[in-house]
Amino acid sequence: MLHGLNSLLSSAESVLLIVSVILFASIFAGKAGFRVGVPSLLIFLGVGMLFGSDGLGIQFSNSVLAQFIGMLALTIILFSGGMDTKYKDVKPIATQGVVLATVGVLATTFITGGFIYYLFLWITGHPTLSFPESLLLAAVMSSTDSASVFSILRSKGIYLKEKLRPALELESGSNDPMAYMFTLLMISYIQTGGMNLGEAVATMIIQLVWGAAAGYLLGKVTVWTINRINLDNEAMYPILLMAAAFFTFAATTLLKGNGYLAAYIAGLVVGNSKLIHKKSIGTFFDGFTWLWQIVMFLTLGLLVNPHELLSVAMIGLAVGIFMIVFARPASVFLCLIPFKNFSFRGKCYISWMGLRGAVPIIFATYPLTAGIEHAGLIFNVVFFITILSLLIQGTSVTSVAKLLGMVDEPERQDVFGIELPDGIKSAMSEIEITPAVLEHGNKLMELTLPDHTLAVMVMREGRYFIPKGSTILKEGDILLMISDNDEALLQSYQALGITDYTMKKN
Numbered sequence: 001m002l003h004g005l006n007s008l009l010s011s012a013e014s015v016l017l018i019v020s021v022i023l024f025a026s027i028f029a030g031k032a033g034f035r036v037g038v039p040s041l042l043i044f045l046g047v048g049m050l051f052g053s054d055g056l057g058i059q060f061s062n063s064v065l066a067q068f069i070g071m072l073a074l075t076i077i078l079f080s081g082g083m084d085t086k087y088k089d090v091k092p093i094a095t096q097g098v099v100l101a102t103v104g105v106l107a108t109t110f111i112t113g114g115f116i117y118y119l120f121l122w123i124t125g126h127p128t129l130s131f132p133e134s135l136l137l138a139a140v141m142s143s144t145d146s147a148s149v150f151s152i153l154r155s156k157g158i159y160l161k162e163k164l165r166p167a168l169e170l171e172s173g174s175n176d177p178m179a180y181m182f183t184l185l186m187i188s189y190i191q192t193g194g195m196n197l198g199e200a201v202a203t204m205i206i207q208l209v210w211g212a213a214a215g216y217l218l219g220k221v222t223v224w225t226i227n228r229i230n231l232d233n234e235a236m237y238p239i240l241l242m243a244a245a246f247f248t249f250a251a252t253t254l255l256k257g258n259g260y261l262a263a264y265i266a267g268l269v270v271g272n273s274k275l276i277h278k279k280s281i282g283t284f285f286d287g288f289t290w291l292w293q294i295v296m297f298l299t300l301g302l303l304v305n306p307h308e309l310l311s312v313a314m315i316g317l318a319v320g321i322f323m324i325v326f327a328r329p330a331s332v333f334l335c336l337i338p339f340k341n342f343s344f345r346g347k348c349y350i351s352w353m354g355l356r357g358a359v360p361i362i363f364a365t366y367p368l369t370a371g372i373e374h375a376g377l378i379f380n381v382v383f384f385i386t387i388l389s390l391l392i393q394g395t396s397v398t399s400v401a402k403l404l405g406m407v408d409e410p411e412r413q414d415v416f417g418i419e420l421p422d423g424i425k426s427a428m429s430e431i432e433i434t435p436a437v438l439e440h441g442n443k444l445m446e447l448t449l450p451d452h453t454l455a456v457m458v459m460r461e462g463r464y465f466i467p468k469g470s471t472i473l474k475e476g477d478i479l480l481m482i483s484d485n486d487e488a489l490l491q492s493y494q495a496l497g498i499t500d501y502t503m504k505k506n
Contacts, residue, residue: 023294023298027294029043029044041293042387042390044297045301045358045386048299048301048303049304051302052302053302053305058302063365064369065299066362066365067365069295069296070300070359072246073293074260074358076245076289077293078260078263079245080267081172082265082266082267082271084271087268090169092163093163096167097170097171097174099335101143101170101171101174102175103335105143105175107331107334108142110135110138111138113131113137113138115319116138117129117131117134129377133374133378136186136190140183140360140367141360142175142179144172144175145359149169149172158401160401160407161346162341162406164346164350174264181203181258183363187366206256207261215263216265218251219266219269222241222270223269223270223273234277238280241281241285248266296362300358309383316388317384317388320385320388324354324392345404345406346404349404356386360385361379364378427483427486429480429483429502430502431498432498433476433479434497437498438475442472442473445469445470447473449481450492456481457480458479460474460478
């Protein structure tokens with residue numbers, strides 16, 4: 001089997017065949033896993049391990065290539081995550097998210113690093129990992145994984161109270177840069193045997209500030225370019241945006257800023273700006289992001305040798321449980337002491353959502369490529385803890401939310417999904433016909449609406465049609481309304497007893 005599979009990889013066509021088979025297996029396995037509550041990302045990781053050296057025999061040990069693939073994937077994931085995050089959702093909890101993404105990462109690193117150092121000292125009687133190496137291992141795992149948090153929260157489709165979802169997504173999207181910088185800092189410390197603390201802190205601050213500034217500026221430039229370039233082919237716009245994401249990361253990194261933070265901020269700017277072809281661009285990016293997540297997890301699954309995980313199982317279990325039960329909750333509660341936005345149960349849920357995923361594994365390849373002495377041990381421990389986190393925390397996202405009473409009623413979603421062009425200065429809304437509305441009349445012409453207001457379309461039991469004044473309305477109908485006087489329209493809704501509606505204004 002091993003010889004036959006490796007011989008298949010001797011030609012480009014064979015490589016393409018194997019890659020397509022692995023992608024098929026990942027998608028079908030992910031669908032089956034979702035039905036039983038297993039995170040798709042864990043399935044993708046498992047499929048990679050299945051096809052790897054201890055499974056069907058694909059030999060892949062190129063940590064540099066895996067790191068490059070992870071860098072590309074993380075850029076797209078963070079950019080897409082920023083696009084899906086709304087200013088109005090994160091604004092009330094922006095300060096808390098930033099504190100969790102910075103102070104929280106440092107707190108988790110030092111709490112976990114101290115535990116790791118004394119754990120090895122207790123097990124072996126001597127420090128197998130020095131304190132700097134223990135901090136390096138902890139730094140690699142210190143951030144919540146954006147890919148895992150974004151995909152699991154959105155695939156589960158649950159609505160959370162106290163703005164927990166935007167808080168978690170903001171934290172996971174913005175704390176990877178801090179963990180990345182601290183990982184590189186500890187590698188440099190180990191290699192040189194010391195560093196100037198003041199210079200290190202200044203470097204981290206400069207990277208964060210420059211990364212945020214570059215992300216904001218390049219995000220604005222991207223929006224301006226897309227809205228004015230006037231491409232003949234609409235399909236080229238998503239490609240232009242993809243190029244902008246990679247350019248933002250690469251240019252910021254080369255200019256000594258934090259490229260990951262820049263990618264997330266740029267995505268945030270783009271997603272909250274008026275953009276032509278925004279819906280088609282968003283649809284493309286959703287699929288493109290999932291592709292990169294699959295490729296990233298498959299690559300990391302191929303990179304690991306599962307039999308090596310057995311030797312670190314006890315250490316990985318001890319560190320993983322410690323992070324879930326103590327280090328993560330301690331850092332969360334410590335960071336949120338000054339804030340009153342979240343209840344005790346809300347803080348408990350934020351603590352539980354400290355998911356580890358592909359990002360820690362990607363960061364664990366940096367010690368490998370840098371030639372750190374215990375890099376193999378660090379990589380295997382991180383991989384084991386990632387699997388543990390996805391198994392324990394990733395499978396209980398919904399159940400823990402229900403247990404803590406954090407599940408909220410879903411917001412009303414747009415039925416028609418129509419966006420008004422920027423040049424149209426009108427308000428568009430969707431209303432639901434209820435018995436209270438029908439008391440005013442069951443024909444469209446009998447509803448008192450402002451002048452210059454049109455009922456454009458009706459959705460009834462999955463069927464869409466254009467109404468007339470004589471159209472008989474039924475309970476449960478959804479009407480798409482357009483008006484040039486949104487204030488008068490809202491007043492008429494109030495008079496008609498309409499409380500369930502959405503409103504978009506240009």
